[in-house]
Amino acid sequence: MISRKLKLFIKVYWVRFAILLAILLLLVLAIWGMMSLESFYRNITLAQLPMQILLVAFNAAIFVFLYMSVLGGRGFTKFSKKITVRGELVNIKWSDVIGMDSIKEESKEVVELIKDRVRVKNIGGKIMRGILMFGPPGCGKTYLAKAIATETGLPFVSMSGSEFVELFVGVGASRMRQLFKRARELAYGYGGCIVFIDELDAVGRNRVFSAYGGTEETNSTQNQLLAEMDGLQEMEDKSGEARPEQNIVVIGATNAPEERIDPALRRPGRFDRILYIDLPSLQDREKIFEYYLGKVKYDKSIDIGRLARKSVHKSPADIANVVKEAALIATRNRREEIKFVDFSEAIERIELGLKHKRILTPREKEMVAYHESGHLITTYLLHPTEDVFKASIVSRRHTLGVVWPQPREELYTQSKEKLLADVKVYLSGYAAEKLKFNTTADGVWGDFKQATTIAHAMVWMLGMSEAGFLGDYTAIPQSQLSDSIKEKLNNETDKIFKSCLKEVEELLKKERPLLDRFAKELIEREELDYDEIDAIFKEYGKMHTNAA
Amino acid sequence: MLSSKNTARCIRMRRKFFLLLVTDYWLLVTFIGCGPSYPETRVKESIIKICKKEYGLDVKVATVGKTITIYLPLTQLIDFTFAITKEASEKINDVILTAARVTLSTDAKVDFYCIIAHDVRIPEIQIVIVKYVDDVKRFLLNDISRGEYSKRMLVDIRLSPQAQKERAIKDVFSKMKLDEKWEDQVMNEFFRAEPTGLGEMGYWEGRFYIKDVTLAEFLAEQTANRIKMEFKEDRFLSDNFLMKSAKGTYVSKEDERYFRFDVSAAPNGEAVEMSAQELQNKVNQAALRIAYQVLHGYRFEDFNYVLVVDITDDRATKVLKEDLKNFRSKNAKLDGAMEVEVY
Numbered sequence: 048m049i050s051r052k053l054k055l056f057i058k059v060y061w062v063r064f065a066i067l068l069a070i071l072l073l074l075v076l077a078i079w080g081m082m083s084l085e086s087f088y089r090n091i092t093l094a095q096l097p098m099q100i101l102l103v104a105f106n107a108a109i110f111v112f113l114y115m116s117v118l119g120g121r122g123f124t125k126f127s128k129k130i131t132v133r134g135e136l137v138n139i140k141w142s143d144v145i146g147m148d149s150i151k152e153e154s155k156e157v158v159e160l161i162k163d164r165v166r167v168k169n170i171g172g173k174i175m176r177g178i179l180m181f182g183p184p185g186c187g188k189t190y191l192a193k194a195i196a197t198e199t200g201l202p203f204v205s206m207s208g209s210e211f212v213e214l215f216v217g218v219g220a221s222r223m224r225q226l227f228k229r230a231r232e233l234a235y236g237y238g239g240c241i242v243f244i245d246e247l248d249a250v251g252r253n254r255v256f257s258a259y260g261g262t263e264e265t266n267s268t269q270n271q272l273l274a275e276m277d278g279l280q281e282m283e284d285k286s287g288e289a290r291p292e293q294n295i296v297v298i299g300a301t302n303a304p305e306e307r308i309d310p311a312l313r314r315p316g317r318f319d320r321i322l323y324i325d326l327p328s329l330q331d332r333e334k335i336f337e338y339y340l341g342k343v344k345y346d347k348s349i350d351i352g353r354l355a356r357k358s359v360h361k362s363p364a365d366i367a368n369v370v371k372e373a374a375l376i377a378t379r380n381r382r383e384e385i386k387f388v389d390f391s392e393a394i395e396r397i398e399l400g401l402k403h404k405r406i407l408t409p410r411e412k413e414m415v416a417y418h419e420s421g422h423l424i425t426t427y428l429l430h431p432t433e434d435v436f437k438a439s440i441v442s443r444r445h446t447l448g449v450v451w452p453q454p455r456e457e458l459y460t461q462s463k464e465k466l467l468a469d470v471k472v473y474l475s476g477y478a479a480e481k482l483k484f485n486t487t488a489d490g491v492w493g494d495f496k497q498a499t500t501i502a503h504a505m506v507w508m509l510g511m512s513e514a515g516f517l518g519d520y521t522a523i524p525q526s527q528l529s530d531s532i533k534e535k536l537n538n539e540t541d542k543i544f545k546s547c548l549k550e551v552e553e554l555l556k557k558e559r560p561l562l563d564r565f566a567k568e569l570i571e572r573e574e575l576d577y578d579e580i581d582a583i584f585k586e587y588g589k590m591h592t593n594a595a
Numbered sequence: 596m597l598s599s600k601n602t603a604r605c606i607r608m609r610r611k612f613f614l615l616l617v618t619d620y621w622l623l624v625t626f627i628g629c630g631p632s633y634p635e636t637r638v639k640e641s642i643i644k645i646c647k648k649e650y651g652l653d654v655k656v657a658t659v660g661k662t663i664t665i666y667l668p669l670t671q672l673i674d675f676t677f678a679i680t681k682e683a684s685e686k687i688n689d690v691i692l693t694a695a696r697v698t699l700s701t702d703a704k705v706d707f708y709c710i711i712a713h714d715v716r717i718p719e720i721q722i723v724i725v726k727y728v729d730d731v732k733r734f735l736l737n738d739i740s741r742g743e744y745s746k747r748m749l750v751d752i753r754l755s756p757q758a759q760k761e762r763a764i765k766d767v768f769s770k771m772k773l774d775e776k777w778e779d780q781v782m783n784e785f786f787r788a789e790p791t792g793l794g795e796m797g798y799w800e801g802r803f804y805i806k807d808v809t810l811a812e813f814l815a816e817q818t819a820n821r822i823k824m825e826f827k828e829d830r831f832l833s834d835n836f837l838m839k840s841a842k843g844t845y846v847s848k849e850d851e852r853y854f855r856f857d858v859s860a861a862p863n864g865e866a867v868e869m870s871a872q873e874l875q876n877k878v879n880q881a882a883l884r885i886a887y888q889v890l891h892g893y894r895f896e897d898f899n900y901v902l903v904v905d906i907t908d909d910r911a912t913k914v915l916k917e918d919l920k921n922f923r924s925k926n927a928k929l930d931g932a933m934e935v936e937v938y
Contacts, residue, residue, distance in 0.1 A: 085632040087699035091736070 055236030139193040145338050145363065146331025147187065150324055154191055157320065158198045161239065161296055175319050176276055177297040179247070179312070181305055182324030185364025188300035191324070192243045195298065202233040204242045208249030208301075211268045219250065219268030227275040230295050239294035244272075248303035251312050269309060276317045326362055329355050329457055335363050339370040345385040354390055357436075359454045369393045391576075395437065399449060405442040412570060414480060414488055415440045415448040420565035421479025422450040422472055423575075424558055425551055427584060427591060430468040432458060434591070438565070439574040447490065448569075453577075463511045466501050470547045473498035478551045479562060502543040512539035561587050633696075635703035638663065642697050650689040655798075660807025661706040663698065665690055666798045672714030672722065679722070679752075687712050691724065698728045699735075707808040711798045719758040721797050725749040727813060743892075746824070749793070749816055757799040760786055792844070811845035811897065815854050818889045819843030822882050826860060832881055835874070836860040840906075841882075845898075854890075855902045858882050879903050879912045883922040890919070910934060 057064060081089055144151055160175050178195075180188045189205075196203035206226060211219035226242065234240040244250070250268045276297060299318055301308060312318055327335060332355035340351065358366060370385075372393035377385040407415065423438045436453035443449065452472075458465075473494040480487045505511035507520045516536060520528060555562055564583060568575060575583075584591070633641040639656040642665060646652040655666040667690050672683045679687075687710060694708040705728055712722040726748050734744040764786055768778050790796050790806050793816050797804050819841045826838035839859040846853050860878045862871075869877075882903045890898070901919060904911040913933045914922070921927055 085696055085700040086630065087632075087696075087732075087735075089632075 052236045055232055059232060139190060139197050141194055141198065144187060144191055144194050145334045146327045147191070147324060150191065150322055153320070153322055154195055155198070157296075158195055161195075161199050161201070161241075161294075175296060176316060177299065177318035178320045178322060179308070179318035180298065180300040180322045180324055182300075182302065183326055183362055184302045185362035186324045186326060187363050188324055189243070189245055191322075192241070192298045192300065196241045196243070199239065199241065201239040201241050201294075202237050204230050204233065204240060206242075206244055208244055208246040208251070211250050217267065220271040223250075223268055223271040223275060227278070227295070234294050239296075242295060242297045244297065244299045247299035247301040247312075248307060251299065251301070251308050252303065253307060253309050254311075269312070273311055273317065326360055327366075329359075332358055332361065332366060335366045336370070339367050343370060343374050343385060344383065345373075346387065349385075349387050349390070353387075357391075357394055357453065359457055365397065368397060372396060395451075399437075399439075399451060400444040402441045402443055405447065407447065411447075411488075412440065413566065414484060415490065416566040416569040417479045417483045417562065418476040418488075418490055419448040419450050419569060420562050421475035421477075421482075421551075421555060423565055423580065424561060425472045425475035425554065426450060426452055427580070428554065428558070428589065429471050429551075430465075431462075432456070432465050432468075434577065435580055436577055437574065438569060438580060440569050441573050463505070463509075466505055466509075466511065467543070467547060470498045470501050470543065471551050473501075474544075474548045475551045475555065478548060478555055482552065482555050482559070482562070483566075498544065498547075499540075502540045502547075505543060506536050506539040512536075513542065514539050558587075558589075561589065631702040632700040633703075635701060638697060638701050638703050638705070641701075642693055645693045645696065646690060650686070650693070652686060652689060654690060655803075657803040657805060659805050661704050662709060662805065662808045663694065663705055663707070664709040664711060664796075664803055664805045665694055666803065667710060667712045668715050669712055670715055672712055673717075673720060683712065683714075687722065687724070691726070694726070695731050699732065706810065707813065709796065709805065709808065711796070711803075713798055718799070719754050719762075721753065721755050723749070723751045723753070723793075723796055725793065725796075725808060725813065725816075727810070746821060747817060749813070749820065751794070753794075755797040755799050756790075756795045757787070757797055757804050761799065809845070810893070810895065811847070811852075811854075814889055814893060814895055815843035815845040815856075817843075818854070818886050819856060821885045821889060822856065822858060825881055825885055829881070832860075832877070835862060835869075836878065837863045851900075852898045853900045853902055854886060854898055855904060856882050856886065857904045857906045859906045861907070875905060878905070880922065880925070880927060883912070883914055883919065884925065884927065887919045887922045891923075 081092065084092065141151060141155065157175065157178055180191065182188055192205075193203065204226065206222075211222050230240045230242045250272060254266045254269060297318070299312075305313070305321070313321065329352075333351055336351050336354050336358075358369065361369070369390065370393075373385045373389040376389045376392050376396075380389070382389070419438050419440055423435055426433060426435050430452070433452040433454055435450055437451040438449070439451075440448040476494050477487055477491040480491070506516060509519075510517040514535065516539060520532070520536060561584075564587075565575075565580075568579075568583065572579075581591075639658065642656050642663070643654060646654045646665075652667065657664045657666075667686065669683050669686060671680050674680050690710050690712075694710065698705045698708050707728065708726055710722075710724040712724075714720055730739065730744060730747045733739045734741070739747070761782065764782065765778070768781075773781075787802070787804075790804050793806075793808065793812055795804060796806060820843075822841040822843075823838055826832045826836055826841075837860065839861060840857070841859070842857040844855045844857075846855055858878060862874050883901065886901050886903075890901075896916070898916055900913050900915045902911050902913050911934070
């Protein structure tokens, strides 16, 4: 192994060796030459040496400047950064990977397989070539890959898919060849290597075959990836016994949906194992909060479970961001430690965006207040699964106001009642405006779009209409659907829409004092938090849907 | 992907390696650059060895103070036209080069080197070349031009003064019919002394007649040579004057130090219409200009004044050191000059 490492070292750093030898040779020649000179000429040469060095340095500086400004310090096909690091230096252990227990188990198995190839081969098994990780951004795919590298102790070669994409045709393929060349060298030296390609969709998306005989640059990069992965397989088949340079595992990670990745990549023999990394569960979020809170000073009385519940559908990266943002807010407020309010503000800032005041006319402001109050009352009184976290008529991003619902619990399915409640909540802004002003504004457009989408899906896809139309009618080509069927389905959609609207209108008429109160409160205070909202409802003797 | 800790370590290692390389280089270069190629104790041997080994020349070397003198016997120094032969010229150049190499690369304190080339057929005739080591250095470092460098070299073809003296004495001895054994003793006691000026330097009958050349007398001689040359090269001076002689001496007394240039330049028949005084002024101006150029060129300060003597009437023009700079241009007036009488 040592001789192999030495050979690898020489192979990788041969340019440096050559330069070093050349320098030593020149040094010897220079000394020899100087010694053959008489002392006067030697002194003249020595006297000129600092100036010569200065001139050489000046020339070198000009060259480096031009080289950096023209080529960014590298040739077109060279990697833009140091991409290799030894596994143990990555230093991310299983214990550092929080949550994702099932995925961790799978990964541990993969590590065992990588480490114990001989055992796999002895029983005639095929060595794993690749692992593909799917999942939303910020869920720890890269982190997991690093943990795999640490546990295997193998060198870790990491590149992002976008680094293969360049203006020039062929550069991506060339870089891919270089990447695998490097990986093979490292595998030879260290007995194996892990190649990690982040954002694989940049090179691994479904290939496009042009009718004009040409292919896109991405195709050639992906073809090269396929060829390299097949090459690993071939090496294994020909040799018959385990060769170190074949011990390469490619780990790909992407946020893109599975169907966007080319099937050729997903087939066994390439990325043999597919891992789906999901957003963290409530328990995982608690652990993640504990982990990140361990790095900051915070009020120990904070209920971490409550924070975890407030951050439904948040990725580990989002949680890290919440903690970072909360720390910044606490610093700005000159607090010694982070309080719960800082976390609330941080979550709000991340979720809703930064406030930016727009000057509305009193009429516009009133209309927005009634619109949001409609959403608020309907959500609170009719929605079976969501709470109102906050209501606001302060402009954020492109909205003039917002009611921020918060799921009470993590649900992975949506019932008919939940979907109907969603439609009612979306329509309630319209109903409130109409009730108060007997007219409506274009602020309802976004709500209508969402409500229509849900109602349409309930009838056309989910079999939730009263008329009993079952099946996914969107799966049938539109040309094969009769007009009468389409009409009936659309009528059912309309029925849902209208019945929901009617129910909301009745609710708001019935709760008119409450509507007026919330609108007034919002106009005066601009923002209402959960506790304030809850207090007003209790003042009017209203109970939450869930509580009811 | 490298952690910052590793990157820092890597940078530190590279820096150490680079420093080691540079230090080694400087140490080696400094060590080999320290020692002189021709140590003080082996200067003479080195010149003899180089001349013999590289040019096949047998030379003799003697040193007095900070002056090295090399004697080069030649079989054919001059031809029938009394011009230096090509072979002799090449050999003299070889010896000059050897002397330059050794004097430049030695730790011995050498200011001047002198080459005395001698025709073995006619030993009375000799060429004496004197060079200032600092001039050689400046020429090699392109601090002075080739033309200036050649002007700074003293070259003199002359009859050996010692030979003339001894011949005359021997003539007297033969007329007096003295015993030969007494002849040599008398010669040694009374007529074989060290030279007092540059013009008396030479080699005669196996003995060097040399002195430690000083910069002042070297400059005086050089200035006189240049004045002679100026009267040949300058059109006005060559058309109107006939240069008879120019002699330079440096006089160092207790209370004063000065350069004295005895110039004898007579107007020729076709001279422009000028008064005798005006013509003499032209001579004085030329001599003083050359003196200024030489003394300023060497940054020589150890003198109080310059005296240009017209040897035909023993009248002299005296210019103080601080006024000498007024004579840098050809059209300088003799405003700062004083007319004095010399004896």
